Amino acid sequence: MELDDRKLRILKAVIQNYLETGEPVGSRTISKYTDLKLSSATIRNEMADLEELGYIIQPHTSAGRIPTDKGYRLYVDDMMNQKAEELSTREAEVADREKEVESMKDMLSEKVDRVEELLQNVAKVLAKDTNYATMITSPQVKGNKLKFVQLSFLDEDKLLAVIVMEGNLIRNKVIRIQDTLSQEDLLKLNILLNTSLNGLTLEQMSIAMVKTMENQAGEHVGLIKDVLEAIVDTIRNADDLKIYTSGATNIFKYPELSDSNKASELIYTLEEKQSLTGLVSEESDEASNQGIQVYIGNETPIDTMKDCSVVTATYELQDGMKGTIGIIGPKRMDYEKVVGTLQTIRTQLDGMLKKT
Amino acid sequence: MELDDRKLRILKAVIQNYLETGEPVGSRTISKYTDLKLSSATIRNEMADLEELGYIIQPHTSAGRIPTDKGYRLYVDDMMNQKAEELSTREAEVADREKEVESMKDMLSEKVDRVEELLQNVAKVLAKDTNYATMITSPQVKGNKLKFVQLSFLDEDKLLAVIVMEGNLIRNKVIRIQDTLSQEDLLKLNILLNTSLNGLTLEQMSIAMVKTMENQAGEHVGLIKDVLEAIVDTIRNADDLKIYTSGATNIFKYPELSDSNKASELIYTLEEKQSLTGLVSEESDEASNQGIQVYIGNETPIDTMKDCSVVTATYELQDGMKGTIGIIGPKRMDYEKVVGTLQTIRTQLDGMLKKT
DNA sequence: GTTAGCACTCATTATTGTGGAGTGCTAATA
DNA sequence: TATTAGCACTCCACAATAATGAGTGCTAAC
Numbered sequence: 001m002e003l004d005d006r007k008l009r010i011l012k013a014v015i016q017n018y019l020e021t022g023e024p025v026g027s028r029t030i031s032k033y034t035d036l037k038l039s040s041a042t043i044r045n046e047m048a049d050l051e052e053l054g055y056i057i058q059p060h061t062s063a064g065r066i067p068t069d070k071g072y073r074l075y076v077d078d079m080m081n082q083k084a085e086e087l088s089t090r091e092a093e094v095a096d097r098e099k100e101v102e103s104m105k106d107m108l109s110e111k112v113d114r115v116e117e118l119l120q121n122v123a124k125v126l127a128k129d130t131n132y133a134t135m136i137t138s139p140q141v142k143g144n145k146l147k148f149v150q151l152s153f154l155d156e157d158k159l160l161a162v163i164v165m166e167g168n169l170i171r172n173k174v175i176r177i178q179d180t181l182s183q184e185d186l187l188k189l190n191i192l193l194n195t196s197l198n199g200l201t202l203e204q205m206s207i208a209m210v211k212t213m214e215n216q217a218g219e220h221v222g223l224i225k226d227v228l229e230a231i232v233d234t235i236r237n238a239d240d241l242k243i244y245t246s247g248a249t250n251i252f253k254y255p256e257l258s259d260s261n262k263a264s265e266l267i268y269t270l271e272e273k274q275s276l277t278g279l280v281s282e283e284s285d286e287a288s289n290q291g292i293q294v295y296i297g298n299e300t301p302i303d304t305m306k307d308c309s310v311v312t313a314t315y316e317l318q319d320g321m322k323g324t325i326g327i328i329g330p331k332r333m334d335y336e337k338v339v340g341t342l343q344t345i346r347t348q349l350d351g352m353l354k355k356t
Numbered sequence: 357m358e359l360d361d362r363k364l365r366i367l368k369a370v371i372q373n374y375l376e377t378g379e380p381v382g383s384r385t386i387s388k389y390t391d392l393k394l395s396s397a398t399i400r401n402e403m404a405d406l407e408e409l410g411y412i413i414q415p416h417t418s419a420g421r422i423p424t425d426k427g428y429r430l431y432v433d434d435m436m437n438q439k440a441e442e443l444s445t446r447e448a449e450v451a452d453r454e455k456e457v458e459s460m461k462d463m464l465s466e467k468v469d470r471v472e473e474l475l476q477n478v479a480k481v482l483a484k485d486t487n488y489a490t491m492i493t494s495p496q497v498k499g500n501k502l503k504f505v506q507l508s509f510l511d512e513d514k515l516l517a518v519i520v521m522e523g524n525l526i527r528n529k530v531i532r533i534q535d536t537l538s539q540e541d542l543l544k545l546n547i548l549l550n551t552s553l554n555g556l557t558l559e560q561m562s563i564a565m566v567k568t569m570e571n572q573a574g575e576h577v578g579l580i581k582d583v584l585e586a587i588v589d590t591i592r593n594a595d596d597l598k599i600y601t602s603g604a605t606n607i608f609k610y611p612e613l614s615d616s617n618k619a620s621e622l623i624y625t626l627e628e629k630q631s632l633t634g635l636v637s638e639e640s641d642e643a644s645n646q647g648i649q650v651y652i653g654n655e656t657p658i659d660t661m662k663d664c665s666v667v668t669a670t671y672e673l674q675d676g677m678k679g680t681i682g683i684i685g686p687k688r689m690d691y692e693k694v695v696g697t698l699q700t701i702r703t704q705l706d707g708m709l710k711k712t
Numbered sequence: 713g714t715t716a717g718c719a720c721t722c723a724t725t726a727t728t729g730t731g732g733a734g735t736g737c738t739a740a741t742a
Numbered sequence: 743t744a745t746t747a748g749c750a751c752t753c754c755a756c757a758a759t760a761a762t763g764a765g766t767g768c769t770a771a772c
Contacts, residue, residue, distance in 0.1 A: 024734090026733070026734050026735085027734075027735080028733090028734075038745080038746090039745070039746050039747080040734090040746090041736095041745075041746055041747070041748090042744085042745060042746070044734085044735065044736075045736095045745090047735095048735090048736080058734090058735085059754095060752090060753065060754065061734090061735070061751095061752050061753055061754090062732095062733065062734050062735055062751085062752045062753050062754070063733080063734070063735085063753080063754075064733085064734065064735090148508070150506065150508055150518070152504070152506055152518075152520075154503075154520065154524055155524070158524070160518070160520065160524075160526065162506070162508075162516070162518050162528070164510065164516065168510055168511070168514070168516075168530065170516065170528045170530075172518070172526045172528065174524065174526075246627070248623065248627055249620045249623050249624040249627065252616055252619070252620040258616050258620075260608055260614050260619075263608070263616075263619070264605045264608040264614075267604065267605050267623060268605040271602070271604055271605065271627075380764095380765090382764070382765050382766085383765075383766080384764090384765080394714080394715090395714070395715050395716080396715090396765090397714075397715050397716070397717090397767095398713085398714055398715070400765090400766065400767075401714090401767095403766095404766090404767080414765090414766085415723095416721085416722060416723065417720090417721050417722055417723090417765090417766070418720085418721045418722050418723075418763095418764065418765050418766055419722080419723075419764080419765070419766085420764080420765065420766090
């Protein structure tokens with residue numbers, strides 16, 4: 001059996017209706033809903049075929065049909081193709097998007113000193129806008145290069161190391177010391193560190209570290225070792241993935257997700273964040289879908305989200321750092337809106353971050 | 357009518373039983389549960405009295421009794437008094453606590469570089485340990501005094517200001533500049549800032565700021581203004597309250613809280629965090645209850661927690677910074693355990709933070 | 713003052729019944 | 743041959759009803 005054009009139209013109608021209502025949709029509804037003038041009986045026949053083909057299913061004998069994962073997949077793929085063709089040329093929608101982003105910027109510009117807050121806010125705004133749960137990761141770099149280090153006295157027994165990496169990633173680290181150190185010693189140490197370490201990646205540093213220590217042996221060897229260790233440690237942790245989530249409670253808006261067990265599991269994964277790393281897409285098939293991935297039901301990499309759909313987007317900043325935005329909702333989520341929103345956000349984010 | 361000793365014992369028995377089971381408790385249960393040898397009929401009479409006195413209530417005519425807020429209050433107050441007397445002298449319990457804290461330290465020592473992570477972890481461990489939702493605030497200072505400022509070049513058009521306050525609170529701020537600045541200029545600026553600002557609170561600073569600017573007028577006035585503004589701004593934000601929560605999904609373990617609406621509201625407040633500021637206790641009645649507050653039902657300052665009980669503890673670090681830990685659970689929470697745990701945590705926290 | 717006994721109440725659970733939405737099938741129609 | 747009208751059938755959802763049982767209040771006896 002073939003999936004001819006009429007079947008496709010009926011299938012889309014079923015899915016669209018189900019996205020709106022969340023209720024199984026019957027033949028009579030379709031017969032009136034669509035512009036193809038067909039009686040409910042005909043629709044019924046077609047729907048029986050669609051069921052045989054695996055696109056829809058009926059939850060029980062005398063109910064309407066709901067889409068299967070396969071059905072959603074077809075629908076989403078089709079939509080993504082259209083999106084690609086259109087390239088958002090439809091005026092009304094573009095205007096809408098613009099406005100949306102504008103209002104988003106307004107909300108974001110409130111008080112965003114730190115990247116952290118901005119990302120948290122993006123998650124929040126996105127959640128409010130879409131009525132789904134959202135997540136966003138901090139931008140990641142590949143090889144963190146050291147730009148400079150700055151040591152200063154904090155107390156008699158403590159040093160403050162300010163570590164700046166390429167891309168102006170800044171970290172502070174308090175180092176406890178035993179040796180008493182003069183102001184001059186500190187100055188020397190600063191110079192030594194910066195001349196020998198700047199521009200190095202973490203890997204190169206471990207090697208450079210040993211050499212430096214050999215050359216400089218004698219005074220304050222223990223101290224230097226401590227300081228180097230602290231720096232290396234800090235850099236290693238600097239690019240650890242931070243994940244921000246928001247709108248977890250939005251899932252209660254969808255009855256199919258809000259029974260106690262499912263909700264609890266879902267919210268737990270969102271709160272715990274750990275397993276969300278599974279969503280950061282390794283390779284983004286940039287070409288076909290502009291860094292946007294749609295996972296439907298079982299396709300998602302996270303077990304607790306088998307009853308959800310997840311849409312992720314990869315954003316990329318001008319300096320090459322990449323991050324992931326994710327939207328988690330019911331399988332009957334408004335894919336069109338979500339994909340559209342993510343498309344614009346992912347391109348706007350760079351500008352937002354630059355502005356801070 | 358009086359609340360004689362027998363009534364009190366029965367009341368306690370009712371509450372204890374209800375804490376365990378969460379079910380209304382009947383006269384027969386009490387008759388067997390307690391060591392006072394009384395028939396169910398007698399208990400019934402007493403319970404009728406207790407109801408009249410407002411300590412217990414029956415959800416419907418032929419059900420057992422459950423404690424009212426007033427009942428809980430009596431129970432908790434009584435317990436707190438006992439605690440105060442005992443001063444945790446019971447060996448078994450103390451040993452338990454020790455072990456608990458020990459295992460907590462183990463979990464915490466894993467990888468805690470930053471205070472932020474430590475606090476987040478405390479919340480997490482506490483939630484896991486108690487099976488309730490938890491929150492913890494960052495330690496707060498009253499008047500933030502500046503220790504020193506350190507400016508360095510980040511890019512041609514950006515300065516990095518490292519701002520260190522008393523108590524070694526460290527903040528970074530990137531400042532965008534228009535003027536081109538020589539290395540010497542920067543050095544001068546650093547000296548100027550540190551000689552005129554060190555040891556000042558935020559309030560004093562605004563005044564000092566103006567004077568400094570007047571004295572130094574001429575070169576780079578705009579720049580100085582920008583830098584000062586950035587510093588003031590940073591300090592102002594430095595002591596903004598950060599709140600960490602964990603274990604929100606624990607509430608699903610208690611049927612009386614896990615219906616969709618209540619759960620959603622509760623988790624939302626925990627996720628949003630904003631309104632949790634209502635829990636940071638202004639004045640802690642240190643004397644009577646060692647900085648521990650118990651809010652039962654309507655007593656809690658937060659609307660969405662009317663069906664919960666909240667126990668808060670104030671912790672204080674050696675350098676005088678204070679913070680709040682809170683535990684949010686059902687009204688039938690295990691007050692004894694919670695209070696005990698908080699008592700030990702709040703004293704241990706200082707040590708944990710020092711260790712980092 | 714305490715207790716045994718009994719009638720009564722009312723939430724909970726199971727049982728049954730009914731209405732309606734929606735289907736599949738068949739026969740008639742274009 | 744494709745479409746449609748008609749009808750019997752299925753099964754969920756919901757309401758009404760009945761059965762169960764835990765627990766009470768009250769009274770009378772101890």
